[in-house]
Amino acid sequence: MEKHMFWVFVLFASCANIVPPDGGPKDITPPIVINSTPENPSIYFKNNVITLVFNEYIQVKNIKDIRISPQCNPPPEIILKGKRLEIKLNCSLEKNTTYTINFGKSIEDLNEGNVLTNFKYVFSRGSSLDSLFIHGTVKDLYFNENLEGVLVGLSNTMDSLIPYYYTYSNRDGSFSLNNIKDDKYLLFSFLDDNNNFQYDLGELVSTPDTVQNLNITKSLGLFYEKPANPIIDVKNINKNTILFEHNILKDSIIILNTPGFWKINLKSSVFWFNKSPNFIKYRYLNITDSIAVSSPDSAERISLKVISELHQINAERMINIETNMPIKNLIPENFTWEISPEAIKPKIINPFIIQIPIGPDFNKSQKLIISEEALVSQNNQTNDSTTFYIESNYEKYGSLKIKSEIADTNLVLELFDNNNIIRKSSLKDSILINWIPPGNYNLRLFSDYNNNMHWDSGSLVNSQACEKIIIYPQTIKIKSNWEVDIILD
Numbered sequence: 001m002e003k004h005m006f007w008v009f010v011l012f013a014s015c016a017n018i019v020p021p022d023g024g025p026k027d028i029t030p031p032i033v034i035n036s037t038p039e040n041p042s043i044y045f046k047n048n049v050i051t052l053v054f055n056e057y058i059q060v061k062n063i064k065d066i067r068i069s070p071q072c073n074p075p076p077e078i079i080l081k082g083k084r085l086e087i088k089l090n091c092s093l094e095k096n097t098t099y100t101i102n103f104g105k106s107i108e109d110l111n112e113g114n115v116l117t118n119f120k121y122v123f124s125r126g127s128s129l130d131s132l133f134i135h136g137t138v139k140d141l142y143f144n145e146n147l148e149g150v151l152v153g154l155s156n157t158m159d160s161l162i163p164y165y166y167t168y169s170n171r172d173g174s175f176s177l178n179n180i181k182d183d184k185y186l187l188f189s190f191l192d193d194n195n196n197f198q199y200d201l202g203e204l205v206s207t208p209d210t211v212q213n214l215n216i217t218k219s220l221g222l223f224y225e226k227p228a229n230p231i232i233d234v235k236n237i238n239k240n241t242i243l244f245e246h247n248i249l250k251d252s253i254i255i256l257n258t259p260g261f262w263k264i265n266l267k268s269s270v271f272w273f274n275k276s277p278n279f280i281k282y283r284y285l286n287i288t289d290s291i292a293v294s295s296p297d298s299a300e301r302i303s304l305k306v307i308s309e310l311h312q313i314n315a316e317r318m319i320n321i322e323t324n325m326p327i328k329n330l331i332p333e334n335f336t337w338e339i340s341p342e343a344i345k346p347k348i349i350n351p352f353i354i355q356i357p358i359g360p361d362f363n364k365s366q367k368l369i370i371s372e373e374a375l376v377s378q379n380n381q382t383n384d385s386t387t388f389y390i391e392s393n394y395e396k397y398g399s400l401k402i403k404s405e406i407a408d409t410n411l412v413l414e415l416f417d418n419n420n421i422i423r424k425s426s427l428k429d430s431i432l433i434n435w436i437p438p439g440n441y442n443l444r445l446f447s448d449y450n451n452n453m454h455w456d457s458g459s460l461v462n463s464q465a466c467e468k469i470i471i472y473p474q475t476i477k478i479k480s481n482w483e484v485d486i487i488l489d
Contacts, residue, residue: 065104141221146173326351
C-alpha cells in the first residue's frame, strides 16, 4: 500500500480586518517566534500539540514546505489563529528518536509578506536530542549544475529508497540533514517530480551510498538512470516518414512490411518509405508493434540543413548538407557561390546527405545559393531556393589547446556552452581545437569504457555505475584570434 503524506491546514479568522497603520518605513523584517510550547528544542516530549507564538500576525503559504522528519503518519494538522500557529500531532512517536519540523518558506507576515526562512522545531520523547548530521550539495552530474528541490534521504534499511530522515536541497544545491541517530544508513537523492515520496524511473537520481560514521559532508551527483531496454517513442511525423525517438540502441529497428530509407542518429531514427501502407510494422529486440500511417493532402517539400561544423568545413574542404527526405537526383548547375565563378560539383553520398567540395582558393566568407528544384526526392518532391552563409575568416575565431596528464586511455572531451555541445573528441595526450566562436565555455571529460563516444549513466537495478565524469572547474574564455592553453591532471 502506498503512503502519501498531506498536511491538514485549518484557518481561524476573526470578524475584524487587520489593517496596517498608515505612514512610517516599510516593514522588511520577517516574523519572529517569541514563545514555543513546549520549548524549542524539547526533550521528554509528551504533548500532542505544539504552539508557536509570533510577534505579529502571520499567514501560511506553501503548505508543502512544512515537513517533518522522520515521517509522521497520519500527518499533523496545522492550525493558524492570528499570531499563533498550532501543530497537532496525530501519529505515534518513536521514543528515542529526534524529530525535526522544517517550515521552509511557508511562514510570512500578514501585511508585507516577509518570509521566515527555514525555521525548525526540534523535539524528542527521549532524554536527549540526536546530534549527528550530514551536510552537502547536489548537482546534475552531466551538466555540473546546482539542483534545487531535490529530496535527500537516509533509509535505515539497506535495500530501500524510501526515506526515514529526509530534507530538500536549497537553490544553491546545498542540503543539511540534522539531528540524526547514530546508526548505519543508505544515503540517496532524487528529484521527486510526481511528489510520491519514492524514486521512479525517469527522475534524476544519485547512486545510493552506505554511510555509518556521520558528521560528514557529501557531494551527490544526479543522473537519469539508463533503462534496461531503450524506450522507443514512435511518431508518424508526415507523409512517408516515421520518427523513432530512443536512447542508445542495442540493436537495429527492423521494418517488416515495406522497403524504405533510414536516417539514424544517436537519439532518434527516421524511416522514409515510398509506398502508401496503412501502417508500418516494426520489430526491436523481442518486441513487435505497428503504427498507423496518415496521408496528408499535400506532401512536404525538401528542406536543407548544413550539418558540417565550421572546423570540419575548413579542415576537410567539404560541406555536408542534410535533407529531410531521400534524394534520387540533383542538378549541379543550380548550386552556385554568390561572388565566386568556381564551379560546384555536388554529389549524393547517401540518400539524405549532399556533399559539396570547396577549392583551395576558398579563403573568405561566401554565400552558397541552392536554387529552386536543385534536388529531386524519391517521391519527386523538390526544394525551395535556399541560401547558406559559409564562414572562412579564421581571425574571427579562437583556439583551445588541451594537454592531458590523466592516466586514462579512453577519455572523451566535450566543450560545451549553455548545455550545448560545441565540440566532442577523444583525448589521448593533447589536442588543438580550432574555429571556436568567441565566448565562455565549459569542459567535460568522461571515461568512455564502451567506446561509443557517449557518456553512459548508471543503472540502479543492475548496480552499474556511471562512466566516470570530470568537469573542468574554471570557465574557459575564448577570444578572437587567440589561443588558450590548459593542462588537465
